[in-house]
Amino acid sequence: MSSGRAQRRPTNNKTLFDKVWERHLVVEETAEVPAVLYVDLHLIHEVTSPQAFSELRERGLKLRRPDRTLGTLDHSTPTLPADANGELPYYTADTRTQVETLRRNAAEFGVRLLDFGSGARGIVHVIGPELGATQPGMTIVCGDSHTSTHGAFGAIAFGIGTSEVGHVMASQCLLQRKPKRMAIEVEGELGKGVSAKDVILHLIGAIGVEGGTGYAIEYRGSAIRGLDMDGRMTLCNMSIEAGARCGMVAPDDTTFEYLKGRPLAPQGADWERAVADWRTLVTDADAAFDRVVEIAAADIRPSITWGTHPGMGAAIDASVPSDDSAQSNRAREYMGFAPGERLIGHKIDVVFVGSCTNGRISDLRSAAAVLRGRRIADGVRMLVVPGSDAVKRDAEAEGLHDIFRAAGAEWREPGCSMCIAMNGDLVAPGQTAVSTSNRNFEGRQGKGARTVLASPATAAASAVAGCIADARAF
Amino acid sequence: MQPITRITGQTLVLNDENIDTDQIIPARFLTTTTRTGLGKSAFHDWRYDAQGNERADSVLNSDAAKSAGILVAGRNFGCGSSREHAPWALLDLGFRAVISSEIADIFRSNSLKNGLLALVIDPARHAELMARPGIELVIDLQSQTVTGPDGWSASFELDQFAKRCLMLGVDQLGYLVHQEAAIAAYEQRVALGKLLGPTKKICEFVTQS
Ligand code: SF4
Numbered sequence: 001m002s003s004g005r006a007q008r009r010p011t012n013n014k015t016l017f018d019k020v021w022e023r024h025l026v027v028e029e030t031a032e033v034p035a036v037l038y039v040d041l042h043l044i045h046e047v048t049s050p051q052a053f054s055e056l057r058e059r060g061l062k063l064r065r066p067d068r069t070l071g072t073l074d075h076s077t078p079t080l081p082a083d084a085n086g087e088l089p090y091y092t093a094d095t096r097t098q099v100e101t102l103r104r105n106a107a108e109f110g111v112r113l114l115d116f117g118s119g120a121r122g123i124v125h126v127i128g129p130e131l132g133a134t135q136p137g138m139t140i141v142c143g144d145s146h147t148s149t150h151g152a153f154g155a156i157a158f159g160i161g162t163s164e165v166g167h168v169m170a171s172q173c174l175l176q177r178k179p180k181r182m183a184i185e186v187e188g189e190l191g192k193g194v195s196a197k198d199v200i201l202h203l204i205g206a207i208g209v210e211g212g213t214g215y216a217i218e219y220r221g222s223a224i225r226g227l228d229m230d231g232r233m234t235l236c237n238m239s240i241e242a243g244a245r246c247g248m249v250a251p252d253d254t255t256f257e258y259l260k261g262r263p264l265a266p267q268g269a270d271w272e273r274a275v276a277d278w279r280t281l282v283t284d285a286d287a288a289f290d291r292v293v294e295i296a297a298a299d300i301r302p303s304i305t306w307g308t309h310p311g312m313g314a315a316i317d318a319s320v321p322s323d324d325s326a327q328s329n330r331a332r333e334y335m336g337f338a339p340g341e342r343l344i345g346h347k348i349d350v351v352f353v354g355s356c357t358n359g360r361i362s363d364l365r366s367a368a369a370v371l372r373g374r375r376i377a378d379g380v381r382m383l384v385v386p387g388s389d390a391v392k393r394d395a396e397a398e399g400l401h402d403i404f405r406a407a408g409a410e411w412r413e414p415g416c417s418m419c420i421a422m423n424g425d426l427v428a429p430g431q432t433a434v435s436t437s438n439r440n441f442e443g444r445q446g447k448g449a450r451t452v453l454a455s456p457a458t459a460a461a462s463a464v465a466g467c468i469a470d471a472r473a474f
Numbered sequence: 475m476q477p478i479t480r481i482t483g484q485t486l487v488l489n490d491e492n493i494d495t496d497q498i499i500p501a502r503f504l505t506t507t508t509r510t511g512l513g514k515s516a517f518h519d520w521r522y523d524a525q526g527n528e529r530a531d532s533v534l535n536s537d538a539a540k541s542a543g544i545l546v547a548g549r550n551f552g553c554g555s556s557r558e559h560a561p562w563a564l565l566d567l568g569f570r571a572v573i574s575s576e577i578a579d580i581f582r583s584n585s586l587k588n589g590l591l592a593l594v595i596d597p598a599r600h601a602e603l604m605a606r607p608g609i610e611l612v613i614d615l616q617s618q619t620v621t622g623p624d625g626w627s628a629s630f631e632l633d634q635f636a637k638r639c640l641m642l643g644v645d646q647l648g649y650l651v652h653q654e655a656a657i658a659a660y661e662q663r664v665a666l667g668k669l670l671g672p673t674k675k676i677c678e679f680v681t682q683s
Contacts, residue, residue: 026660027653033635036653038660041669048557050507061651067668076505094505101507112673120680131680133669145556145580161558161584162509163647171650173657177633209492210550210576243553245579263679264670309492309553327491390680420501429524441496441554443519 122388132262483543
């Protein structure tokens with residue numbers, strides 16, 4: 001984090017990040033003080049907000065912009081439906097208390113809370129875009145590191161801690177130092193069976209889990225332009241797994257087409273004006289990045305992880321590395337992989353399709369395409385958890401839930417579920433899960449759980465095979 | 475917050491790199507609605523076995539750990555989630571500072587806001603600290619130096635604003651709230667409209683579309 005950086009570059013050499021950043025400067029940064037950056041949209045959920053509301057209450061402060069504060073319930077909520085009495089099966093009394101606390105806080109402070117029964121509830125990073133609340137050129141924050149997802153629309157979007165959640169509630173602003181800018185250029189055409197998840201796992205492997213620290217990433221190049229919005233969201237979602245502050249893709253016709261007609265997107269003449277403005281949100285031809293990483297799309301194969309952080313990955317048809325570093329040894333031991341073992345064929349116990357990384361409709365379609373007419377292997381448990389009420393409705397309208405159930409998978413209610421395992425959806429100690437989520441840290445899916453990160457297609461193929469499998473063979 | 479000018483403490487060394495926030499405080503302990511009492515769950519799965527007994531092989535359960543006030547850890551400490559529960563848990567466990575050769579952005583920002591000194595020193599100095607667990611260090615904020623036995627010392631970078639807040643014991647929320655005039659002027663200048671109508675309206679839209 002450097003200070004005293006020249007604030008305004010000449011107008012024809014700005015990056016997308018520069019342009020959006022400058023639009024939100026309330027007070028410019030100096031060596032002594034960070035910038036005061038305005039926040040257009042603050043997303044909140046039940047886990048990282050209660051202490052911030054308490055802080056506001058203790059200081060007698062109000063929520064400054066209720067019309068820019070959108071809340072949902074997702075992290076610790078059950079994914080099984082309510083019982084006959086309408087009671088939700090909360091995992092613990094604490095998880096119920098968290099949900100009830102956000103309800104109370106939302107009522108007291110005026111937060112727009114998308115509760116159970118609203119038809120609009122879902123994982124915080126799934127609902128923002130699908131409602132059209134997430135828009136190009138915005139600044140979007142949330143007490144959740146995967147807020148980087150929203151960068152897919154050309155927004156500056158990043159995760160913040162609970163103290164900062166309080167800052168935004170009280171002032172609608174944050175104190176920020178401008179990060180450096182990195183371009184990741186992926187040129188060419190993606191190979192058969194290579195999804196956005198494979199691209200980002202490959203990229204994290206290439207730059208490392210701290211390779212993005214201190215940077216805002218812009219994903220560029222023909223392979224990125226070719227991704228649909230769901231794919232771009234998957235990509236930006238995992239920017240934080242490379243340590244980056246945020247990830248962005250410049251808005252284009254794909255973006256506008258996705259947003260048009262969404263409930264909270266501009267309508268009518270406002271829409272035309274907005275699109276004209278959004279078209280200016282591209283990196284200028286002469287803009288310079290602090291770092292440029294070039295990747296050939298043709299080099300990217302379907303990828304998964306074998307270790308205990310998202311950078312410990314490999315192409316699916318490769319083998320576990322056999323190097324003798326302390327980290328690799330520890331990771332292999334935790335994961336139950338032998339040095340040099342082929343990934344394909346490694347036995348698995350659980351498959352999870354869902355999360356803010358891969359819980360949108362195209363992800364479910366991709367898993368269903370593999371499962372159609374097939375059964376998951378004996379002894380494998382598979383959970384399919386839609387990212388939101390809307391995703392669930394769309395999936396059911398297409399009959400995807402029938403495909404999942406016929407295959408032997410469980411079709412659940414929306415939520416974070418096994419991605420973070422706070423709600424009782426757990427992987428048992430020692431079990432191996434192929435998961436479409438974003439973190440494979442030790443214990444992330446339950447104490448002693450072993451997580452292999454993968455795309456929805458790879459996850460579904462592995463469920464059928466009962467072991468890690470290459471979806472291209474299906 | 476208490477003003478901090480200088481911290482003296484013994485180090486505890488965790489050799490691993492990339493220690494993520496799920497290790498520092500596993501997600502299942504995030505179901506709290508307060509900031510307090512998280513120390514007992516810090517590094518839970520490293521400190522306790524499946525039966526909930528203290529693991530004798532964990533350095534975090536050693537006598538040295540009980541008296542340590544400064545954590546020295548491998549590169550990229552605090553990566554992963556934005557949970558502020560991580561610095562809350564470390565503070566509650568008795569740590570006042572964390573030193574590494576690289577610290578994840580959000581963790582560092584969260585830590586400094588809570589008076590946990592998350593400090594980055596150069597890799598060579600860091601390697602020397604990693605090799606000498608249990609030594610006493612003095613962290614001096616004004617001079618931005620860490621000093622140890624036998625004339626050992628290292629300097630660290632610190633954002634000038636964060637430094638001032640730490641040394642004066644003021645928090646950033648107060649500073650931001652005082653920017654109200656500039657914030658209101660900004661909203662006027664960019665003609666910022668309303669984004670979200672009432673919740674009922676949002677839900678109507680959704681179910682209609
Ligand atoms: S799905 Fe997982 S990563 Fe995404 S918001 Fe929920 S817990 Fe966080």
